[in-house]
Amino acid sequence: MSEAAVPSPTSSISAQQLAGYGVAAVAAVLVLYPVFFLFQAALDVGDPQIRPPTAYGLDNFSGIFQYPQILLNTLTVSVAATVMALVFGFVMAWILTRTNVPGRHLFEQLMAVPYYLTPLLGALAWSLLGAPESGFINQIWRALGGSGHLIDINTAYGIAWVMALFEGSVAFVMIAAVMKSMDPSLEEASQIMGASRLRTMLRITLPLVVPGVLGAAIFVFAEMLGSFAAALVLGLPNRYYVITTAIYQLVQQYPPKIQVAAAMGVSLFAVMFFMLFLYRRIVMSGSYVTITGKAFRPRVADVGPLRYLLLGVCVLYLLAAVGLPLATLLYASLQKLAVAFPAAGNWTLDNFRVAVTMNAVRSALANSLLLGFGTATIGVVLMGLLAWLIYRSRLPASGLIEYVVMFPQAVPRLVFAFGLMWAWVVFPVPIYGTLWLLLLAYLTVFMPLGVRTIAGVMLQIDKSLEECAQMCGASWAFRVRTVTIPLLVPGLVAAWLLLFIASIRELGASILLMGPHSKVITPSIVESWFGTSTELTAAMALIQTLVVACAMVVLVAVTRRVGAHSVE
């Protein structure tokens, strides 16, 4: 009566394992291949014309110190921007989670908008507003009788200001999460024991949020070190370089200084890697508040008439980060020549007509859309498998795979693209200068984004839902098809849209990797800014923003449905 029992533990899950290791290998090659070449170039002290390198050494790293000004600039901009972003984030988080300011919930949702608007758009708009000579604000200042200029955006603090406006929404999300996850009974207990409001604030509230805010500070600082767009648009006219723009300059100039650029990239990467490591440590250990992940209803303080002042603060921030930049670009795009005071004959729709008819712009936009669709579609499949592999498969190496996949997060996209460029130039298949290389680059640099988005939804799906299908006798493939994927669909759609948006707005990687016949939109906007006309650039930026906004609307609709869909 007893049947011969067949398969051994290894062969019984081999299909799964095979698929798993295959995907993991693809991810590893995508990530590690360019990183290898980045390090190779950084350590290459031989003749720069000859590859592979003839001699290795650390001279390139000491070469960095020939540019002390750049290191100082980077530090100045990053510190100033981090401080400002944290102030924005903290103040907005406090106002929107802890006070009864009118329209809190609407403002909380609007706080995500600056992030999607991108620092590039902000930099273009603020350059129009605050350039010392032609800036609208300074024009108005002089018209009112002032002399010289009121503000100068082409300085370290101007760059930091623009970066902080946009990174402020990231800081807000992180700090608000900390404030929300704090159990209000902790403060209530303090008050019951007889402590005053101030004492409660100082002895209970602050110590509890400090680890979270510190974590946000480190994360934001790492992002600032690697940020590129604002420093490029606002710093280049004055030859004010930070490390990312310096790397770009060293690679683009003739003759290029590849090796020093690589050494700078590796150093920047090392610092960011350390920062993110620190961040993880803080989030994992110190902050007892964020670790539970449980959301409480925070205690809302009645601030009386002060709330209208706080409302003003919220409006002001959103105006500076969103309203004013968009209005400025829209105004400039409708002018023949952008000046602060509109004249009757100066209005035109020509810029938009040119933007959609000019071949260079049209093909760049089409390429970007094509890449957006490609990256999002391939990315969802690849990153979905990776997320499943890391968080669900219990493969022995899943921890290691997670590290490899999350690796690009610690590398600025520009530096990563530099490694890619250097790697694929010598690759036997000629994809350098084509859209294929950009596709590879996007898939690699957005891997952490996609995997995290899908994993977020995947981890919400109770494991027993899949196990139950197994107990009903369903094979792995059948389970995945009938249970896992249908439950994941909202998450996959959200990931698709996020990848699409990210691809359309990508600058750091694209600017190095696009070839003359494979232009994409964001670097084209930068090129147009420096080469063609301000007004046309404004129109192009607005068209790009419109595409992103459409995707955003769909995204919000989808995520709303996810919320309604989840059980209990």
Place this chain on the structure above:
Amino acid sequence: MMPASPLPKPHIEVDRLELHYGSVPAVRGVSFNVLPGEQLTLLGPSGCGKTTTLRAIAGLEQPTAGEIRIDGVTVYSSQARINIRAEKRGLSMVFQSYAIWPHMTVFENVAYGLRVRRTAAAEVAEKVHQALDMVQMGSLASRRAAQLSGGQQQRVALARAFVFQPSVLLFDEPLSNLDAKLRADMRIELRELQHRLGITSVYVTHDLEEALAMSDRIVVMRDGLIEQTGTPDEIYRLPNSAFVADFVGSANLIRGRHRTDLDADGLVVLETSAGHIVHAMAYGRPVGTEPVVSVRTVHLRLSTEPPAATRNVWRVPIRQTVFQGDFTQVHVGWGDQHLVARCAAMEPLAVGRDVYISVEPRHVVVLGA
């Protein structure tokens, strides 16, 4: 001539099962059998390894050592390197979280196992409706699973588990997420259903009442090992360790010196350090020189007049009374320790007053070593 009644062949055999998570042992060598049609319960506090054992039988966890056979077929063996996948073991399971698929209707949820088995559409419809009727969910077949209450989800999970006639049903604390009243109702319903289907089942719970009410046999587990196996009655009446005595109901534990010189009438006699003489029964268990006996709190009787019995009667002062509705818990001083008695419907007794406390020797059970 056939032999009169041969011992039925066990349906599930678990043999020296061990399961480690990394270096942490969850199950440390567990063996038991489940007979065909039997309902066996794994009972124990959280972290005792009961759920892990169940999941190992299901095939959802891979054990570290041991053997599992179902219907005589080895589904896991560390020595023979056999590990049949969960979906090939022909079992079914009701999950603690119910695991109702939110993207399907009630009907689709229940039909899943049949569709996996490529059952014809007409037959699927018939069987699903039958199963849903059995759990009184027939009218809700077209509902989305997300619109169901906890109790309804529970019923759907149940119908889904038995509709494809699996050989064994596994239950992982299926009632723990229901409120107390519903839990009591579902307990009776589940027991009835199990009898009607005549299906072999393994049930995991930490709830004593549930285990006593629903099981043919109970396996009490602790720290990854089996503490005692027996029928509910045996486990309750004759606990073999202090842990089981206290976990299965509430009990007074009394330690004393064995007075072999006083043993008579099949009773074991011990003397406590305070000098009390206690008559107990060994039920065939070996009695050491310092035995421990267990007395259930419900078996201690309080009276204001001296009772007729002469053995195990003591005059004691009342230290504390706690009114708990259906019974009153009375703490009395007894030498250097307290005894706890649970008395039903009793007139209030003042603290400090002396009363008689007594217990029949058959309720004083010598615990195994």
